[in-house]
Amino acid sequence: MRLIPVAYLGSYLMSVLGNSVAAVALPLIVLQTTGSALSAGAVAAATAVPAVLAGLFMGVVIDRVNRRTSSVVTDLVSAGAVAALPVVDHVTGLSLGWFVLLGAIGAFGDVPGMTAREALLPAIARHGDLSVERLVGAREALGAIALLVGPAAAGLLMALLDGSTVLWITAVTSLLAALTTLLVPHAVGRVEKGSAVSSSWAQVREGWHTLLASRFLVVLTGLTLVSVFVLGAFQGLVLPVYFTAEDQPGRLGLVLTALAAGLLLGSGAYVAAGPRVRRRTWLLTGLLGSVVGFGVMAALGSWWLVLVGAFVVGVFSGLFSSLLGVLTVERVPDALRGRITGTQNALVTAVGPLAIVVAAVLVEYVGLREAAMLVAAVWVLAALAAAPGRWLELPVTPAPALQEDQHAQR
Template identity: 50%
Template sequence: MKRVAVIYLASYTISLFGNSIAAVALPLIVLATTGNVFGAGLLALASGIPSVLGGLFGGVLIDRVNRRTASIASDLISAGAVAALPIVDLVLGLNLGWFIVFAVIGAFGDIPGMTARETMLPAIVRHSGISAERLMGIRESIAPLVMLLGPGIAGTLMFTLDGTTVLWVTAATSGIAALTTLLLPRAVGVIVDDDGQPVNAPTSLRTAGSELREGLRFLFRGNPLVRGVLVINLLLIGVLTGFQNVVLPAHFTSIGQGGTAGFVLSAVGLGTLLGAGLYAVLGPRIRRRTWFTIGMGGTVAGFTAIALLPATPLILAGAVLVGLSTGPVGALLGVLLIESIPERLRGRVTGAQNAVLTTAPPVAAFGAAVLATWLGLRAAALVLLCAWIACVVFSLFGKAFRNLEPNDHAATEADHADQQ
C-alpha cells in the first residue's frame, strides 16, 4: 500500500478513536462535574442541531477550499473545543452551560471533518494507486475495530485518570489526526473536475445558497444510485439503532441479563470487521452484484434472528451475521459513491448526506420506543424487521442497483447524464 493511503487511513483511525473516547468520556465527566442526569441528555441534543447544520453548510465550504485543509481545520476545531474545557475549569470552573457551548462548537468540526475525509477518497485512490475496493474495505474494517476497542480504552482512561487529563487526551487525538493529515500532499485536497483537472472553486458567499440547493437536488432528485445508497444507509442506521438502543436493552433487562446488550454491539463490530476485511482482500475478484445480493440477504437473516428475540446465543449469532453482511455492503456502497458523485459537487452532496444520516439515530430510537410502548417489544422488533426487508426488496429489485459493475455502471451514468 502506498504512503498516501497509509497516512489517510492513519488519520482516519486516530480521529475515530478520539470520537469514540469522547462519546464515552464526556457524558461521564458531565455527570461527575454537574451531577445532572438531564444535563447529559441536553448535551447530546445541543450538539445534534449544529451537527446537521455543519453537514449542510460545511459541505458547501468543502467544495470551495482545499479538502485537505478543510479536514485539518475541522480536527483543530474539535481539538480546541475539548481542550477549552479543562482551561475553563481551571480559570472559571465548569458548569453545564460551558459543556453545551463547547459541544456546539465541536459539533461544527465533527461532521464537516468527516465530510472532508470522504471527499478526499477519490484523490487517495488516484494518488496511492490502490483500488477503491481495497481502500474502502480497509476503511470499513477500521470503524468496527474502533467500535470494539474504543469504549474499553475510554473506560480504562476514566478509571485510571482524572476527568481533566482524559479531556486533554481526547483533544490530543484530534490534534494528532490533524497533524497526520498535514503529511498528505496538498494535491490530494485540490478540487478537480471529472477528468482530474484542477478547477477554480467559487469564492463569493452570495452563491452559497444556490450551491447548497444544487447539492440537495443531486442527492434527492439527481442520481438514482446515490439516492438509493442514502435510503439503504438511513434505514440500516435506523434499524440498528432501534434494536441496540431500545429493543435489545429492554429485552435483556426483562430477562435479567441487562449487561448482555453491550455484547450485541461488540458482536456486530466483530462481524463487520471480518466482512469488510474479506471485501478488502477479495472485492475486485467477485462481481459487485454478487457481493450486494449475498450481503443484503445476509442482513435479513441476521436481523430476523435478532427480531424474534430467541435465546441469547442466537441473538449474538444474528448480530455477528448482520455485521458480516453489512461489512462488504458498506464498503461496496462507498465505492459506488466514489464513482457516482461528480467531483465539483462531492463536498455539498456528501455533507448533505451526512447531515441526513445524523438525524437517523435519535428519530429511530424515539420511534422504536413509541412502538415498544404502544405495541409491545416483540411487535416493535417485527416492525423494524419489516422495514429492513422492504428496503432489501427495494434495493435488490429496483432499477438503481441493477447495474453495479464498473463498465455497466459507467454506461448507466452516461445514459443518465444524457437525459438531464
C-alpha cells in the same frame, strides 16, 4: 502500501477512535457533573442540531477549499472544543451551559471533518496507486477496529482517570488525526473547479438538486439512512431495554463487540475479494445476510442468539457498507462531492436520534418484542426494494446550471 494512503487511513483511525471514546465518556461525564439524565439528553440534542446544519452547509466550503486543508482544520476544531472541557473544568468548573456551548462548537468540526475526509478519498486512491475497493474496505475495517477498541478504552479510562481528564485523550486523537493528514501532500487535496454556480446558497441548492434528481443517489442514500435507523434503534434502545429487563446489562457490551467484530470480518472480506466479485452479488449477499441477522436479533431469544444475530448483521453490513462506499466514490461528481456527502452525513446524524425516539415510542405502546420485529421489518422492506439491483446501473443526473447565477456571471 505508499505513504499517502497510509497517512489517510491513520488519520481516519485516529478520528474514529477519538469519536468512539467520546461517545461513551462524554455522557458519563455529563451525568457525573450534573447528576441529571435529562442534562445528558439536552447536551446530545443541542449538539445534534449544529452537527446537522454544519453537514448541510459546510459542504460548499469543502467543494471550494483544498480538501486536505479542510480535513486538517476540522480536526483541529474538534480537538480544541474537546480540550476546552477539561481546561474549563480545572479553571471554573463545568456546567450544563459549557457542555452545550463547547459541544456545539465541536459539532462544526465533526460532521464537516467526516465529509472532508470522504471527499478526499478518490484523490488518495489515485495518488496512492490503490484501488477504490481496497481503500474503502480498509477504511471500513479500521472503523470497525475503532468501534471495538474505543468503548472498552473509554470504560477503562473512566475507571483510571478523574472525570473530564479522559477528554484529553480524545482531544489528542483529533490532534493526531490532523497532524497525520499533513503527511498527505497539499496538491492531493486540490479541488476541481467544475461548477458554474457562483453564490454559496446556489451551490447548496445545486448539491440538493443533484442528489434528489438522481434515482441512483436517492436509493443509495435511502439504503444508508435505513441501515443507520435500524442499527441505531437496536443499539440505542431495543437491546439496552432487553438486557436490562433480563437483568444482564453487562452482556450488551458483548453483543456490541460481536457486531463490531462482524463488521471487521465483512470489511476484510471486501478488501480481499471486492474487485473479483460482481457488485450485484455483493449487494444481494449483504442485503439478504443482514436480513437474516436482524431477524435473529429481533426474535430476542436467548442472549447468545442475540449475540449470533449481531455478529451476522456485522459481517453482512460490512460487505454492504463497503460496496456503498465504493459506489459513492465512483459515482458522485467530484465538484459536488463535499455538498452531497455533507448532506448525506447530516441526514445520518439526524437519523440516529430519530431512531431512538421511534423505538422508544414503539416499546412503550406495542411492547419490546413487537417493537424489535417492526424495526427489523423496516430493513426487510428496504432490502426487498433494493435487491433487484437495477439502480446500480443508473446514471447520476447532473444538476443544470442555475439561471440566475449564469446571468450574474455574464
